[in-house]
Amino acid sequence: xxxxxxxxxxxxxxxxxxxxxxxxxxxxxxxxxxxxxxxxxxxxxxxxxxxxxxxxxxxxxxxxxxxxxxxxxxxxxxxxxxxxxxxxxxxxxxxxxxxxxxxxxxxxxxxxxxxxxxxxxxxxxxxxxxxxxxxxxxxxxxxxxxxxxxxxxxxxxxxxxxxxxxxxxxxxxxxxxxxxxxxxxxxxxxxxxxxxxxxxxxxxxxxxxxxxxxxxxxxxxxxxxxxxxxxxxxxxxxxxxxxxxxxxxxxxx
Amino acid sequence: xxxxxxxxxxxxxxxxxxxxxxxxxxxxxxxxxxxxxxxxxxxxxxxxxxxxxxxxxxxxxxxxxxxxxxxxxxxxxxxxxxxxxxxxxxxxxxxxxxxxxxxxxxxxxxxxxxxxxxxxxxxxxxxxxxxxxxxxxxxxxxxxxxxxxxxxxxxxxxxxxxxxxxxxxxxxxxxxxxxxxxxxxxxxxxxxxxxxxxxxxxxxxxxxxxxxxxxxxxxxxxxxxxxxxxxxxxxxxxxxxxxxxxxxxxxxx
DNA sequence: ACAAAAGTGTTATGTGTACACCCATGA
DNA sequence: TCATGGGTGTACACATAACACTTTTGT
Numbered sequence: 001x002x003x004x005x006x007x008x009x010x011x012x013x014x015x016x017x018x019x020x021x022x023x024x025x026x027x028x029x030x031x032x033x034x035x036x037x038x039x040x041x042x043x044x045x046x047x048x049x050x051x052x053x054x055x056x057x058x059x060x061x062x063x064x065x066x067x068x069x070x071x072x073x074x075x076x077x078x079x080x081x082x083x084x085x086x087x088x089x090x091x092x093x094x095x096x097x098x099x100x101x102x103x104x105x106x107x108x109x110x111x112x113x114x115x116x117x118x119x120x121x122x123x124x125x126x127x128x129x130x131x132x133x134x135x136x137x138x139x140x141x142x143x144x145x146x147x148x149x150x151x152x153x154x155x156x157x158x159x160x161x162x163x164x165x166x167x168x169x170x171x172x173x174x175x176x177x178x179x180x181x182x183x184x185x186x187x188x189x190x191x192x193x194x195x196x197x198x199x200x201x202x203x204x205x206x207x208x209x210x211x212x213x214x215x216x217x218x219x220x221x222x223x224x225x226x227x228x229x230x231x232x233x234x235x236x237x238x239x240x241x242x243x244x245x246x247x248x249x250x251x252x253x
Numbered sequence: 254x255x256x257x258x259x260x261x262x263x264x265x266x267x268x269x270x271x272x273x274x275x276x277x278x279x280x281x282x283x284x285x286x287x288x289x290x291x292x293x294x295x296x297x298x299x300x301x302x303x304x305x306x307x308x309x310x311x312x313x314x315x316x317x318x319x320x321x322x323x324x325x326x327x328x329x330x331x332x333x334x335x336x337x338x339x340x341x342x343x344x345x346x347x348x349x350x351x352x353x354x355x356x357x358x359x360x361x362x363x364x365x366x367x368x369x370x371x372x373x374x375x376x377x378x379x380x381x382x383x384x385x386x387x388x389x390x391x392x393x394x395x396x397x398x399x400x401x402x403x404x405x406x407x408x409x410x411x412x413x414x415x416x417x418x419x420x421x422x423x424x425x426x427x428x429x430x431x432x433x434x435x436x437x438x439x440x441x442x443x444x445x446x447x448x449x450x451x452x453x454x455x456x457x458x459x460x461x462x463x464x465x466x467x468x469x470x471x472x473x474x475x476x477x478x479x480x481x482x483x484x485x486x487x488x489x490x491x492x493x494x495x496x497x498x499x500x501x502x503x504x505x506x
Numbered sequence: 507a508c509a510a511a512a513g514t515g516t517t518a519t520g521t522g523t524a525c526a527c528c529c530a531t532g533a
Numbered sequence: 534t535c536a537t538g539g540g541t542g543t544a545c546a547c548a549t550a551a552c553a554c555t556t557t558t559g560t
Contacts, residue, residue: 026279026281027282027325027327029280029282029368072280072368074279074280074366075359076359077358077359078358078368099354099355102355102370104325104330104331105330105331106329113327115282115331115370117355117370182512184511184512199550200511200513201513201514201551201552202549202550202551205514206548206549223558223559224511224559225509225510225512225557225558225560226510226511226513226556226557226558226559227512227557227558227559228512228513435539436539436540437538437539452524453538453539453540454523454524454525454542455523455524457539457540457541458541476531476532476538477532477536478531478532478533478536478539479529479530479531479537479539479540480531480532480539481539482539
């Protein structure tokens with residue numbers, strides 16, 4: 001019941017000629033990443049979730065959009081491989097990076113079998129500008145991506161679910177923002193990701209009571225009205241839970 | 254900060270001769286599984302957490318205890334590979350199986366580099382008897398395992414953390430029990446895993462209010478006192494959340 | 507002065523926890 | 534009838550949610 005049938009992720013899928021070769025070849029191993037950032041909506045201007053995709057320049061799925069990714073090199077760890085590949089393909093260097101899931105279904109890639117270890121990442125608006133060429137790397141609204149190569153659509157859906165889920169119990173919203181932010185900005189992050197309005201008064205209490213967030217003595221000037229105080233994320237309390245484990249995430253049901 | 258430096262898991266690590274060969278060889282891919290079951294403590298007789306380990310019969314770490322695991326075959330999905338390998342090495346066929354994490358550190362295995370996709374599983378007491386030979390497969394108390402091969406100690410620690418964490422918000426305790434069980438038995442599962450006593454009264458309300466658990470018209474006879482009612486786990490409500498995602502787990506911090 | 511967002515107070519409702527108590531059965 | 538675990542009731546602490554209200558700024 002809770003078991004699950006994965007699908008197929010590739011990247012650098014060097015097609016192996018025939019069926020017999022496929023039977024014998026060891027499964028390929030690739031690293032891919034789903035990157036999230038908040039950017040203003042084209043219509044409302046309010047912040048919404050976006051993610052960068054790269055256009056495939058070879059078969060299979062040539063011309064279609066796919067997650068950035070590539071093979072795992074011999075001298076890099078899994079997160080190192082994810083970071084390095086992100087920089088190569090999109091020019092992005094996310095501060096937050098976490099393993100999402102390993103996808104290893106039999107027919108994810110048409111030619112050689114590929115197992116993909118997928119990461120997910122959050123980037124701040126400043127670092128979210130794509131230095132790469134506009135042709136083959138482009139931002140898409142996270143809830144509107146479609147026709148992705150391989151099983152990347154399901155991977156994106158899962159990453160989205162994980163982001164929303166984790167947002168509700170962990171302190172990750174800060175990674176979408178710069179060092180200093182107002183509580184209204186932080187609330188907009190939650191509203192954009194969870195896609196529902198939040199009560200400003202209750203949100204304030206909730207977040208100021210939480211650990212790891214400190215008021216600064218600075219205020220955001222230049223607004224139309226009363227300047228709001230700027231806050232900083234100082235991380236969990238210095239002597240917080242010394243986790244012994246790799247990952248840190250909940251799962252439902 | 255939330256990024257994490259994995260370690261090393263192998264299985265079937267066919268040592269590749271020299272450093273140069275290691276540099277060039279593609280990373281190996283293995284599947285391992287942490288299996289949990291509840292068995293009576295040797296001392297108190299109360300249920301406690303146990304897990305089966307297999308003794309390594311070749312280098313590296315020859316003679317030491319390790320997680321059951323093996324290579325991924327070309328014609329099986331990841332969970333299929335985990336199940337098949339479990340049956341081969343331990344004779345166990347867990348009903349609950351879920352992906353835990355992918356461990357891919359550079360030096361997990363001394364010779365060839367190995368990336369391990371690790372699953373975790375829960376088995377019921379009936380199916381927890383080891384048909385295999387006693388020599389090379391044995392049950393250990395989960396909180397007392399030590400001197401494991403490779404990075405398997407950290408993997409076990411992480412799986413333990415995940416089990417305890419997930420136990421607090423998901424309906425997985427049932428997988429330790431048979432079809433019919435009393436609320437006291439279910440409570441003992443929670444107490445054993447979380448290692449703290451629970452209020453019977455509040456536990457009863459909590460669990461009977463939850464969906465997916467139904468009282469039967471049967472009672473457990475043969476006890477010393479009033480026979481308790483037997484309950485059944487019917488799974489989440491038939492038309493429950495149609496998850497689109499592979500895995501289902503939360504993470505802290 | 508007025509509009510609008512920042513920020514505070516108050517109350518209703520729900521949920522977790524501690525614990526007193528009754529119920530049903532075997533011995 | 535008595536001991537014991539099964540099972541129910543209840544009161545308190547605390548978190549969440551809804552919303553009225555005051556404060557501070559720019560225009």
